Amino acid sequence: MFVLAILLLIAAVVLFVVGRGRTGSWKLGAALSTVAGILAGAFACFYVVSAYEVGVPVTLGSVGTPLTSGVHFKSPFTDVTSFSTRPVDLDLHDKDTVEVRSAQGGVLYADVTIKWAVVPSKAVALYRLAGSEEAIQERLVVPDSREIIRNVFAKHTSEEGYASAREQIGSEFDTLIKERLAPRGIDVTAVNLRNVKPxxxxxxxxxxxxxxxxxxxxxxxxxxxxxxxxxxxxxxxxxxxxxxxxxxxxLSDKVLYNRCLDAYKEAAKSHPVYAVPCGTDSGGTPVIVDGSKS
Incomplete structure (x- = not known):
């Protein structure tokens, strides 16, 4: 805007010099260019920081104090770089999915979503480290997160990585990534391990x-x-x-003898009278069994 103001003022001077001995249209053009240049110069001295943003002013290479939301007066030679303070979702999946190895050497692919935001009071430090919001993500959030994810998976077996310890692994991500990025002025609000595929x-x-x-x-x-x-x-x-x-x-001998008699009495029902050897030894006394009598 300041450069535009300078160009308009130069144009006004040229029109005024060229149109001194001519019709009034040249002078009118010079006057309009002068007014436009002054307005452009005035606007160049103000900067509006939107809501949920923080601005970092840089005047001729010197970094100033962060600008909060609102209208700010600044030097025409000052450039302001804005950083959003809203949470940003970093999705590491598809072509950006994280390839990791388990403690056994097995290869897995982890899909992770990281929600992060710039801490307003740390905007100047982040500007010095990265230079822009996109660079913060590419130079700080992404490489640090990938490194931590790989290190955590390397401490677990393949089975734990894709099944039994996924919740524990996700909790370790959350803790370690927050600890790594917080001192740099990056507030990590959530880390979600969405999928692990062998x-x-x-x-x-x-x-x-x-x-x-x-x-x-x-x-x-x-x-x-x-x-x-x-x-x-x-x-x-x-x-x-x-x-x-x-x-x-x-089973004593007498018991066996009585059972023998009972058995032959039952058999005598079909053969009324016959003699059977029934005794306590092989030469036992024969017994006449008559089944016709009670």
Missing amino acids: SNKLQEQIDKKIQQEQATERATEGARTAKAEAERKRIEAEGIAGANKIIERS
Whole structure:
């Protein structure tokens, strides 16, 4: 704006000099250029900082105090660089996804969203470090975040990275990134680990491991079942053996003799009268059984 004011004033002088011996239109043009140059010069001395922004004034290479929201008077030789203080979403996904390696060397791809904002009181320091809002993200937020993400994943196994410890890993990101960027004047409000995808080679290894674990579980279950069945048969055999011992102790010769008589009486119902050897030894006394009598 200040350069435009100078050019308009130069144009006014030229028009005035050239039009001194001519019609009044030249003088009118010189007058209008003069007014426009003065207005442009006046506007060059004011700068408006929008809401949710902070301005960093630089006068001939010297950095001044940050400008808050509102209208500010400044030197025509002062340039103001504005930084938004609203949170900015940095999405590391698709072509920007972070390639990491686990403690076992497996390759994974992490999609992360980082919400960050410029701390107004640190705007001058950030200007000296980066120079613009875009440069802050590209030179500070992105490389530092990528480094921390890789370091955190390197402390965990592949399984923890894509499944069991994702919440813990996300919490570590949040803490470490905030600690790294806060001293530089960058306020990280949230870090979200949105997705973790294994590489194709790692996915094959994971699938193979799952199949081996399933086979091991099936074998273990089969062994457990066989052991239980063997135990059941052992208990059953011990029960039968115990019962036989009880029966053996309770069967005296007289008891056996009476049972023998009862059996042949039952058989005599179909063969009314016959003789049977029934005694306590092989030469036992024959017994006549008549099934026709009560």
